[in-house]
Amino acid sequence: MSLHHGSTLTAPVVIGVVDAQWRVGRVSTDIGPLLGYEPSECVGAGVLVAVHPEDLAGLLVGVGHAVESGMSARLDLRLWHKDTGWAPTKVVVSPLDPGEPFPFGFVATRAELPPAEDLETRLAVLEMRMQRIALEVHSAGMAVPAQSDAARSLEPAATASLSNRQTEILHRLTRGQRVPTIARELGISQSTVRNHLSLMFRKLRVRSQAELLEAVRRPGVGA
Numbered sequence: 001m002s003l004h005h006g007s008t009l010t011a012p013v014v015i016g017v018v019d020a021q022w023r024v025g026r027v028s029t030d031i032g033p034l035l036g037y038e039p040s041e042c043v044g045a046g047v048l049v050a051v052h053p054e055d056l057a058g059l060l061v062g063v064g065h066a067v068e069s070g071m072s073a074r075l076d077l078r079l080w081h082k083d084t085g086w087a088p089t090k091v092v093v094s095p096l097d098p099g100e101p102f103p104f105g106f107v108a109t110r111a112e113l114p115p116a117e118d119l120e121t122r123l124a125v126l127e128m129r130m131q132r133i134a135l136e137v138h139s140a141g142m143a144v145p146a147q148s149d150a151a152r153s154l155e156p157a158a159t160a161s162l163s164n165r166q167t168e169i170l171h172r173l174t175r176g177q178r179v180p181t182i183a184r185e186l187g188i189s190q191s192t193v194r195n196h197l198s199l200m201f202r203k204l205r206v207r208s209q210a211e212l213l214e215a216v217r218r219p220g221v222g223a
Contacts, residue, residue, distance in 0.1 A: 011110045020102040022047045036082030052078035070208025
C-alpha cells in the first residue's frame with residue numbers, strides 16, 4: 001500500500017500509521033525531508049520516543065479526543081529531527097477504526113510556514129490526506145471500521161433533538177461541505193462547529209462523522 005501522495009505544497013507532508021504498541025507501521029518518503037530519516041529507519045520504531053517529553057501529554061489527549069469524537073485532532077508537537085534536534089511540527093491524528101485508539105493515522109508537516117501560505121488551507125489538505133489514508137488502510141484490510149448499532153438503526157425522528165444550528169451544520173455536511181467552509185459561511189469558529197458535531201454524535205448515538213452521514217442519508221431519515 002502506498003502512503004505517499006503527490007503534493008503541490010512546498011513543505012514536506014508525511015503520512016503514516018501507528019499500531020497498538022505505538023510503533024510506526026507505515027510511513028511516507030517525505031519523512032526524510034521533514035525529520036531526516038529513511039522510511040526503513042522508522043518502520044517498527046516507537047513513536048513516543050520521537051516526541052518531546054513535554055508534548056507527550058498533549059499527544060495522548062489529542063488521540064483520546066479523536067477517538068471520542070470520531071474526528072481528526074490537530075496537534076503542535078516537537079519531534080526529533082535526526083540531524084538538528086527538536087523540530088516544531090504540525091500533526092493531524094485520526095483513529096482508523098471508529099471508537100478505537102489503534103491503529104491511528106497521522107500526517108505531519110513543519111510548524112514554521114512561509115507567511116504567504118494559509119495555515120487553515122494547509123491543515124485542510126492534511127485532513128483530506130488523512131481521510132485518503134484511512135480509505136487505503138481499510139481497503140488493505142489493516143482496519144475494519146465497525147459501524148455502531150445506533151447508526152444502523154437510526155430512526156427518522158432521531159434528528160428532532162438537534163438544535164437549529166446543529167441541523168444547519170448537518171445539512172451542510174450532507175452537501176459535502178467541510179468544517180472550515182461551514183465555519184466560514186456560518187460566521188462561527190471551527191472549534192464551535194466541532195463542538196456542535198461532538199454534541200450531535202452523543203445525541204444521535206453515533207461515533208463518527210462517517211456514521212452520522214450514513215445514518216441520515218438512509219431512506220426515510222430526515223436531517
